[in-house]
Every structure is written in C-alpha cells, then in structure tokens.
Amino acid sequence: MTQTVMKIDDLHLSFPVSRSLLDVVQRKPGKAVNALNGVSLELQQGETLGVVGESGCGKSTLARCIVRLYEPTSGEIHFDAENIFGAAARKDRSYNRRVQMMFQDPYSSLNPRMTTGDILAEALRVHQMRPEAEIAGRVAELLELVRLPQDAVDKLPHEFSGGQRQRIAIARALAVEPEVLIADELVSALDVSVQAQVVNLLLELQERLQLTILFVAHDLRLVRHVSNRVAVIYLGRIVEIGDSETLFSAPSHPYSQALLSAAPSLDPDDKGAAIQLEGELPSPLNVPPGCPFHVRCRHVTAQCRTVIPELRALEGRGEVACHHAEEINHHA
Amino acid sequence: MADHPILEVENLCTTFSRGGTALPAVRDVSFALGKGQVQGLVGESGSGKSVTLRSILGLARHYGEVSGSVRWQGQELTTMSERQLRKIRGREIAMIFQEPMTSLNPLLTVGTQLTETLKAHTDLGRRARRDRAIEMLDHVGIPAAASRLGEYPHQFSGGMRQRVMIAIALAASPKLLLADEPTTALDVTIQAQILDLILKLADEMSMGVVLVTHDLGVVAQTCDTVSVMYAGRVVEQGDVRQVLQTPRHPYTEGLMRSVPQDVPPRTQLYSVPGTPPSLFSLPKGCAFAPRCQAAGKACQTARPSLQDIAPGRQTACFNPLPATQEDAA
Numbered sequence: 231m232t233q234t235v236m237k238i239d240d241l242h243l244s245f246p247v248s249r250s251l252l253d254v255v256q257r258k259p260g261k262a263v264n265a266l267n268g269v270s271l272e273l274q275q276g277e278t279l280g281v282v283g284e285s286g287c288g289k290s291t292l293a294r295c296i297v298r299l300y301e302p303t304s305g306e307i308h309f310d311a312e313n314i315f316g317a318a319a320r321k322d323r324s325y326n327r328r329v330q331m332m333f334q335d336p337y338s339s340l341n342p343r344m345t346t347g348d349i350l351a352e353a354l355r356v357h358q359m360r361p362e363a364e365i366a367g368r369v370a371e372l373l374e375l376v377r378l379p380q381d382a383v384d385k386l387p388h389e390f391s392g393g394q395r396q397r398i399a400i401a402r403a404l405a406v407e408p409e410v411l412i413a414d415e416l417v418s419a420l421d422v423s424v425q426a427q428v429v430n431l432l433l434e435l436q437e438r439l440q441l442t443i444l445f446v447a448h449d450l451r452l453v454r455h456v457s458n459r460v461a462v463i464y465l466g467r468i469v470e471i472g473d474s475e476t477l478f479s480a481p482s483h484p485y486s487q488a489l490l491s492a493a494p495s496l497d498p499d500d501k502g503a504a505i506q507l508e509g510e511l512p513s514p515l516n517v518p519p520g521c522p523f524h525v526r527c528r529h530v531t532a533q534c535r536t537v538i539p540e541l542r543a544l545e546g547r548g549e550v551a552c553h554h555a556e557e558i559n560h561h562a
Numbered sequence: 563m564a565d566h567p568i569l570e571v572e573n574l575c576t577t578f579s580r581g582g583t584a585l586p587a588v589r590d591v592s593f594a595l596g597k598g599q600v601q602g603l604v605g606e607s608g609s610g611k612s613v614t615l616r617s618i619l620g621l622a623r624h625y626g627e628v629s630g631s632v633r634w635q636g637q638e639l640t641t642m643s644e645r646q647l648r649k650i651r652g653r654e655i656a657m658i659f660q661e662p663m664t665s666l667n668p669l670l671t672v673g674t675q676l677t678e679t680l681k682a683h684t685d686l687g688r689r690a691r692r693d694r695a696i697e698m699l700d701h702v703g704i705p706a707a708a709s710r711l712g713e714y715p716h717q718f719s720g721g722m723r724q725r726v727m728i729a730i731a732l733a734a735s736p737k738l739l740l741a742d743e744p745t746t747a748l749d750v751t752i753q754a755q756i757l758d759l760i761l762k763l764a765d766e767m768s769m770g771v772v773l774v775t776h777d778l779g780v781v782a783q784t785c786d787t788v789s790v791m792y793a794g795r796v797v798e799q800g801d802v803r804q805v806l807q808t809p810r811h812p813y814t815e816g817l818m819r820s821v822p823q824d825v826p827p828r829t830q831l832y833s834v835p836g837t838p839p840s841l842f843s844l845p846k847g848c849a850f851a852p853r854c855q856a857a858g859k860a861c862q863t864a865r866p867s868l869q870d871i872a873p874g875r876q877t878a879c880f881n882p883l884p885a886t887q888e889d890a891a
Contacts, residue, residue: 278828284749285720391837421606421776426820426833433828448749455822455831475827492750494757494779496823498803506758507751510721 235410235442236273236296236329241266241305243291243466247515263514265291266302267466267522270541273410278436278443280457280474282450282489284511288466289446293414296444297331309410327357330403334415336395340387346373346398347383353405372401376431393424400431410442418447429456450493454478459548462486465514465522468541472548482550482559485523521553529554567594568770569618569738574630576610576617585841587613587626589794590868593787595738598768600761602785602802604775604817606838610794611774612660615740618772619657620647634738653683656731660743662723666715672699672726673711676733683734698729702759721752725759732763738770745780757784778821782806787874790814793839793849796868800875810871810882813850848880856881 244262253260265288273279281289294300296307298314306313314325333339340349350369354360360368373382376397387395396416403411413432417425433456436443447453453460454474461471462483470483481487488505507526512518518525524534531554539551544559552558576588588610595601603611616622618632620639632639634655639647651657659665667675676695680686686694692711699707702725715723724744731739741760745753761784764771775781781788781802788806789799790813798811809815819832836853845851851861860880868878872885 284751393837421838422778422817422820423606423834424837426822426831427835429822430830430833433830450750451822455825455827458828489751492754494754494777494783496779496782496806496818496821498782498806506754510719510752511749 232277233275234272235275235309237308238269238271238273238292238296239306239308241269241292241295241302241307243288243295243300243302261515264517265466265514266295266305267517268305269463269466269468271461271468271471273442273444274459276436276440276442277458278445278456280453280460281444281446281463282448282453282460283463284489285448286511286514287463288514289463290414291466292463293331293412293444293446296412297329298325299331327406328408329410329412330406330408331412331414332396332399332403332416334418336392336399336419339399340395342387345384345386346378346390349387349398349402350405353402357406359406368405372405375404375435376401391424392420393428396420396428397431400428400435404435404439408441410444411436412444412446414446415448416445417452418449425452432456450478450490462489465512465517467522467551469523469551470548471541476546477548480547480559482544482547482555483523483552484527484529484558488526521551529558567596568635569595569772570631570633571614571618572631572633574614574617574628574632576613576622576626576628578626583842586794586844587841588617590630591789591791591796592868593789593796593799595770595772597737597770598764599787600764600771600773600785602773602775602781602788603791604778604781604788605791606776608793608838608841609791611776611791612742614791615657615742615772615774619651619655619740620644652679652731652736653734654736655738655740656734656736657740658724658727658731658742658744660746662720662727662747665727666723668715671712671714672718676711676726676730679730679733694733695729698733699726701763702726702729702732703755704729721748721756724748724752724756728756728759728763732767732769735767736769737767738772739764740772740774742774743776744773746775746777753780760784778806778817790817793844794841795849795878796876797850797879798877799868800872804872804875808883808885810875810877810885811850811879812854812856812881812883815883816853848878856883 243266244264247261247263249260269292283289295302312319319325347369350372351365354365354368370380373380378397417428445456457474460474460477461468464485470486481490488507491505509526512525520536521534521539524530533553539553541549541551544550544555572592574588574591578585578587591614593601603614605611613622617628622628628640673695677691680691680694695711696707704710704722704725745756773785785802788802789796792813798805798814809818816834822831834853839845839849847863848861848866851857858881866878866880868876871877
C-alpha cells in the first residue's frame with residue numbers, strides 16, 4: 231500500500247550571479263547558476279529514496295529546497311496535498327517539524343556551546359512536543375534510541391567522536407517525531423567502520439518509526455544498500471530513477487552506466503569494464519543546450535544537442551531521460 | 563617483490579608531544595618498495611598513514627620526533643640535513659597532497675608554479691622549461707595546455723587542479739611518488755581518471771608509488787602491496803590480493819565487511835563495535851583488543867608484534883583468522 235507523502239513538481243532553482251561593472255557597462259545580461267532544472271519526483275510512505283550524482287549536480291540543493299532552506303524559482307513541492315511554498319503553508323510551522331534534515335558535517339552542525347541535553351531539549355521546547363516536566367525523560371529516551379550513554383546529556387559536542395555526533399544529530403531530528411528525514415551526506419565524513427554503525431541505526435529506526443527517508447550521498451555502494459529507489463541527478467536534472475536493485479544491476483542511462491562503473495571494486499581481480507567519462511561536469515553557469523550530458527556522452531547524436539530528453543518509462547527498467555535509451559540498452 | 567627495493571622503511575616511529583604527553587602517531591612501520599611498484603597504506607583517520615608518508619620525506623620532523631630508518635636508494639633520509647633533503651624532495655621523491663583546493667598558491671599562475679619546480683631541479687633554460695610545462699599539462703590530460711599556463715588555480719575545477727598538482731609533482735621525473743589521499747576530494751568519475759593517470763605514469767616512468775587512502779576499493783584497484791594501519795601500527799601487510807581476499811587480522815576483516823558489497827540490500831551491515839582508541843590512552847595490550855571479537859587474555863596484556871605468516875605476508879595478531887581460501891588455492 232504505497233502512499234505518496236511528498237510530490238515534487240518541476241522544481242527549478244537558479245542563483246543569480248552578481249554582475250561585474252564591465253558586464254553592466256557592456257549591457258551583458260546577468261548570469262545565473264542553474265542548480266535545479268526541473269526536478270520532479272514522488273516520495274512514497276516508508277521508503278528510502280537515494281539521490282546520487284557528482285558534486286555540483288544539485289543533490290544538496292534539492293535537499294535544502296525540500297526543507298525550505300531555499301525557495302525555488304519555480305515549481306512546487308506538495309506535502310499532504312498542500313504546496314509548502316504557498317501562503318497557507320508558510321504560516322503553518324508544522325511542516326518544519328514533520329520534515330527534518332540531518333547535515334553532512336558533524337563538526338559544524340552542532341552548537342559547540344550547548345550540551346547534548348540542551349540541543350535535544352531545545353528541539354522539544356520549540357515545537358512544544360512535551361510539557362516542561364517530561365522533557366528530561368524524553369531526552370533520556372532519545373539517547374537510548376540512538377544508543378548513546380546517558381551521561382552524554384551533560385557533555386559538549388567536542389567530547390564526542392564524529393560517529394557519536396551524527397547520532398546526536400539523528401536524535402535531534404527524531405526528537406520532534408518527524409515523518410520524513412532528509413539525510414544529506416549523513417555518513418560521508420565518517421570512517422568505514424563507524425559508517426556501518428550509523429547506517430545500521432538509521433535502517434533500524436526507519437523500520438521502527440515508519441520513517442520516509444531521502445538519502446543524499448555520493449557513495450554508490452552505500453546508497454545501493456540503504457535505498458528502495460534511486461534517482462541519478464546530472465546538472466540539476468533527474469536522468470534516471472527507478473528501483474534500486476534494477477538500477478544498480480542494469481543502469482540504463484549512459485551517465486548512470488559510467489557513474490556506476492567508476493566505483494572501484496573491492497576485488498583486485500575485478501578490474502571491471504570501467505566506462506571512462508571524458509571531461510568533467512559542465513559549469514551550471516552555462517548548461518549545454520539539449521541533453522545536459524551530451525558533451526560527455528559516447529552515444530551522442532544531432533538530436534541530443536538540441537532536444538532535451540524527457541523522463542520516460544523504459545520496459546523492465548525505471549524511468550530514463552535519454553533519446554537513445556532503447557538502442558543503448560539493446561546493445562548492452 | 564623486486565630484487566632491489568628503492569625505498570626501505572624500517573621501524574619508523576613518529577611521536578608528537580602535546581602538553582607534556584607523548585602522542586605515538588606512528589609505531590614500528592616497516593615496508594620496502596621496488597621499482598615501479600605501488601604500495602598502499604590504508605586505515606581510518608588517525609591511524610598514522612599520512613604521518614608515515616610525511617615522515618618518509620622528513621616533513622614530520624619539524625613538529626615531531628622521528629626515529630627508525632628510511633633508506634632511499636641506499637641513503638638514510640632520517641638523519642639527512644634539510645639542505646641535502648631539499649635536493650631529493652621534488653627531484654627524486656615527489657608528493658601530492660589531499661586537497662587540490664588548498665595546496666596550490668592562489669596568487670601565482672599555474673605556469674609559474676610548474677616552472678618553479680623545473681627551475682629548482684633541472685638545468686633547463688626558460689624556453690625549455692615552458693615547453694616542458696606545456697608537455698606535462700598535456701600529459702596529465704589538461705586540454706589547451708599552452709593557453710592555460712597563464713591561468714590561476716581558481717580558474718581550474720577540482721579534478722583539473724589535482725591534475726596540475728600531479729603535473730608539478732612529476733615535472734622533474736621523480737622515481738618515487740608519495741600520494742596522500744589524491745582522490746578523496748574528487749568525484750568517482752574523476753577519481754577513476756586520476757588513478758588511471760597515476761598508474762599509467764608510474765608504469766611509463768617506472769616510478770614507485772606510496773598511496774595513502776581510506777578507500778579499500780581504491781587499494782584493490784591500484785596497489786600491488788598494502789599495509790593496513792590501526793592506531794599507528796601496521797596490523798597486516800602483504801600482497802593486495804591475499805590481504806583483501808583472505809584477511810588474517812580481525813581488523814582487516816572488519817573493514818572489508820563494513821563495506822556494503824555483495825550483501826543483501828537494506829539488511830544490517832557488519833560493523834566493528836566501538837570506536838578507534840585515542841592515541842593518548844592506548845590500551846596496554848593490542849590496540850584493537852577492546853573492539854575485537856577474537857580477543858583473548860593475552861591480547862589484553864601483551865602487544866602482538868608483526869610476524870611473518872607466509873612469504874611476504876605479515877600480521878600482528880595472537881589469534882589470526884584461518885587462511886581458508888589460501889589452502890584451497
């Protein structure tokens with residue numbers, strides 16, 4: 231029984247770049263960084279949607295838009311059938327409670343002058359989750375939930391390791407009993423052995439609390455492990471979205487294929503048939519016309535240079551934005 | 563292993579002191595590297611892999627105490643004067659650092675920074691240096707090299723900056739490259755390009771490489787031999803295939819199993835319990851004992867030393883894991 235909790239519709243976001251005096255004198259038009267170029271997706275109740283892509287592709291921007299840290303240039307996000315950027319939703323602060331974000335850097339995302347107890351209690355007080363008398367009890371409960379020792383209450387963030395800090399961040403997000411968690415590179419800054427502990431905790435809590443998670447990360451193996459569905463983003467556009475196992479075992483978009491084959495295998499004998507990508511991500515200051523990937527694509531044709539491919543369903547696969555998806559995957 | 567190692571590191575120890583307490587950052591690290599070989603140093607943050615690299619080149623001696631021996635083509639580097647070292651750094655041994663964003667001088671053009679190395683280490687003339695600089699940029703895959711010499715680091719992307727770093731490092735044709743997490747700050751697609759480039763150049767110039775990384779996938783794909791470090795010590799080393807496929811030390815095994823590969827999706831991952839110890843208060847016995855499932859009484863009180871368990875294969879553990887697959891092979 232899948233139920234859509236959030237619907238993102240044709241989200242665009244561009245950040246204007248300040249014009250130099252010369253540009254103004256020469257009457258050149260102002261430039262803009264096009265971070266999101268029409269992202270549409272749906273989050274289903276209780277699922278984990280992985281979002282992958284290279285740095286600068288817009289994955290963090292998307293996460294920040296969802297929690298209303300950025301306002302999109304155009305497009306809508308519907309949560310509970312209400313546009314979260316609409317006037318009515320603006321007044322209603324409950325969205326801020328129901329959708330919680332967890333950040334990448336455990337060293338800068340916690341206030342260094344507040345103890346763990348203060349950090350958690352503040353979240354409870356702001357959203358009036360518990361009467362004052364019950365707050366201490368709830369804080370203890372939360373620490374228990376993320377498996378931190380009870381004496382952590384009086385400690386300051388610098389007394390914890392990176393993994394423990396991310397647990398505090400998870401506890402803080404869960405304090406307000408959210409329905410959706412946005413995890414922006416939650417474990418990227420952690421060491422492998424600690425990473426596994428935090429991922430395990432997240433999976434377990436998701437099951438227990440019926441959470442919906444948007445998991446943004448660049449570590450493909452990890453995304454494959456935690457996600458039900460995965461979206462591959464390139465230059466602010468979704469190029470492929472679909473079931474995680476299908477997408478990882480048989481990627482359909484040439485970019486997904488290259489991205490997945492670039493991840494080094496743990497087996498020294500498996501040198502893999504790595505598809506080498508030429509060049510780098512073009513600057514979002516001037517997104518190439520047509521398919522944004524055409525400048526690096528091996529299968530490029532004249533059509534790709536002018537016409538932007540739409541996301542469309544491919545038989546036996548997910549949805550792919552490529553003019554030549556059928557032929558490419560027929561040969562593969 | 564090559565018959566004549568070009569680099570021999572023996573019992574390398576580096577100690578920092580903070581507020582009167584000694585911090586044993588690196589302890590008894592030994593390995594040898596042959597011509598054209600790629601040696602990996604892998605471990606979690608704080609395990610001493612970067613300090614090992616810096617100690618080899620005499621960079622750690624400015625803020626720590628280095629003992630043991632580092633022999634470079636028969637010369638002892640640890641006791642060498644700064645003046646002599648300066649002749650070796652950059653010319654014979656080059657280093658690439660982790661962050662391409664901060665290791666280039668933002669105020670100088672890329673061309674200036676490249677030719678600077680050539681001026682110091684070669685006797686090429688001005689024109690020849692410029693030609694060589696263009697050739698190097700071309701070699702590392704920077705398009706339109708001649709026109710980019712006059713550009714500043716901020717005009718390059720992360721991947722391109724790391725290529726510039728490699729070009730600078732390799733400009734004087736060194737025989738050994740020390741690479742400290744050269745691809746950690748980069749995307750996977752760019753990482754693949756950079757690693758391929760380093761391997762190709764190492765092969766062409768028969769240059770030895772010591773590669774520091776925390777990514778086991780990178781180790782598997784690039785290194786010939788590998789040393790796994792934990793809390794400043796090597797816990798296991800040997801041929802990359804053997805170490806990764808049949809790890810004998812519980813820590814190596816734990817690291818390998820923490821990586822989600824070939825496990826059913828959305829199941830609990832194997833994780834090494836606990837966190838790495840602080841170097842200020844290392845356990846008395848084996849540093850890994852508090853997190854180890856195979857730890858016995860001996861592990862709490864005595865520290866296992868690195869022992870040969872097979873030709874070219876060493877591990878520091880009282881209860882090493884069985885060599886199952888090795889027997890089968």
